[in-house]
Amino acid sequence: MIQKYYFNVSCDHIKSNNEPSIRFVVNLMLEIIKHMKIKVLKLGLCLLVLVIAVVSCENDDDSTSSIPIRDRAEQQLADKDSLLAYLTTHYYNSSFFESGSNHKYTDIVITELPQDDEGNYLEMPDPDNNTLLIDAVETLTTTFLEADYEYYVLKINQGGGEAPKFTDAVRFRFEGSIVETKDVFQSLSTPDNINLHSNGFGSQGAIRAWQLVLPTFNTAFDFSLSNGIVEYNNFGLGVMFVPSGLGYFSGSVLDIPSYSNLIFKFELLQYQEVDHDSDGIPSFVEDYNDNVDVFDNDTDGDGISDFADFDDDEDGISTFNELVQTTYTSEPTLAANEYVYSREESEDGLVIITVTAQDTNSNGILDYLDDSVSIDYNNIDE
Ligand SMILES: [Ca+2]
Numbered sequence: 001m002i003q004k005y006y007f008n009v010s011c012d013h014i015k016s017n018n019e020p021s022i023r024f025v026v027n028l029m030l031e032i033i034k035h036m037k038i039k040v041l042k043l044g045l046c047l048l049v050l051v052i053a054v055v056s057c058e059n060d061d062d063s064t065s066s067i068p069i070r071d072r073a074e075q076q077l078a079d080k081d082s083l084l085a086y087l088t089t090h091y092y093n094s095s096f097f098e099s100g101s102n103h104k105y106t107d108i109v110i111t112e113l114p115q116d117d118e119g120n121y122l123e124m125p126d127p128d129n130n131t132l133l134i135d136a137v138e139t140l141t142t143t144f145l146e147a148d149y150e151y152y153v154l155k156i157n158q159g160g161g162e163a164p165k166f167t168d169a170v171r172f173r174f175e176g177s178i179v180e181t182k183d184v185f186q187s188l189s190t191p192d193n194i195n196l197h198s199n200g201f202g203s204q205g206a207i208r209a210w211q212l213v214l215p216t217f218n219t220a221f222d223f224s225l226s227n228g229i230v231e232y233n234n235f236g237l238g239v240m241f242v243p244s245g246l247g248y249f250s251g252s253v254l255d256i257p258s259y260s261n262l263i264f265k266f267e268l269l270q271y272q273e274v275d276h277d278s279d280g281i282p283s284f285v286e287d288y289n290d291n292v293d294v295f296d297n298d299t300d301g302d303g304i305s306d307f308a309d310f311d312d313d314e315d316g317i318s319t320f321n322e323l324v325q326t327t328y329t330s331e332p333t334l335a336a337n338e339y340v341y342s343r344e345e346s347e348d349g350l351v352i353i354t355v356t357a358q359d360t361n362s363n364g365i366l367d368y369l370d371d372s373v374s375i376d377y378n379n380i381d382e
């Protein structure tokens with residue numbers, strides 16, 4: 001439970017992006033009930049997440065309501081100074097990673113430059129084996145909640161697997177620390193999983209930095225079992241340096257004070273595609289304007305973003321029923337607009353069910369997004 005809390009996105013994000021209202025929640029409940037006969041199990045989980053999410057969002061509000069919220073742009077100016085000061089005065093053991101493989105986040109050693117008696121920084125020792133962070137990181141920019149941010153990523157290993165999307169779930173190990181105090185607030189040496197994105201009106205997602213950075217790395221190429229322990233091979237390994245605005249910002253989470261700049265050393269091990277509304281369309285696809293934000297896509301304008309909306313065009317036929325199912329017994333090559341819906345491997349063999357979006361009237365708008373086409377492919381004979 002504590003793990004989950006560490007990665008809760010702050011409530012001001014949820015509210016400014018997607019104001020939860022009673023109508024919104026009631027609509028969603030109705031959608032869930034409507035959809036239940038098809039997918040009871042998955043939607044049971046969805047309901048559970050909903051309840052937890054609302055509760056933890058309220059808790060977050062209570063803990064921060066007495067602190068005046070700072071302006072994001074102003075805070076970012078200060079945070080950028082802090083982070084650049086850190087990156088220009090700290091180095092890491094770069095040559096260690098030039099040989100060997102499967103290095104761990106615990107192998108990454110970041111050290112402050114030596115200082116003279118007056119506190120002036122001196123030359124970096126052993127430059128053949130060390131690299132100043134500012135010379136090693138990639139500087140990236142993003143706009144989040146109307147503020148412009150700069151964040152920094154040290155990529156030590158790309159990883160040999162696939163890259164997750166910002167809406168997916170990932171399996172990872174990490175160590176998180178605070179730039180200002182250098183305190184390590186959590187080390188996670190046993191792999192754990194997290195949903196990078198909330199379900200749309202709760203706080204079950206990761207901080208924004210994780211949504212932005214992890215998709216630029218790949219998961220492990222493969223893994224093996226050794227004495228009952230999973231050994232990952234050629235996984236993503238890096239460090240991110242995160243301004244508070246892409247972290248918890250005004251939120252004060254356990255030992256992390258408000259407005260802390262954060263450092264995460266991390267290993268990206270595995271990922272799983274997530275379809276938050278279980279409508280058959282993976283959530284990252286429902287980011288139609290491809291701006292790494294699923295909140296601003298609402299095809300039918302009903303206040304429920306597409307990634308959380310089971311009937312995206314509000315024509316009364318659920319999105320899932322506007323898709324054509326295909327069953328395969330061997331690995332398929334997916335067509336355009338075809339997505340794997342389920343995959344089961346048993347003694348009877350492999351069964352993969354996919355769903356494919358149609359454009360029946362060839363107007364360039366897929367049926368499930370076109371309220372003028374209402375064909376229920378799962379009840380076609382009824
Ligand atoms: Ca979906």
Ligand SMILES: [Ca+2]
Binds near residue numbers: 311312
């Ligand atoms: Ca909608």
Ligand SMILES: [Ca+2]
Binds near residue numbers: 277306307308312
């Ligand atoms: Ca949807």
Ligand SMILES: [Ca+2]
Binds near residue numbers: 312
């Ligand atoms: Ca529909």
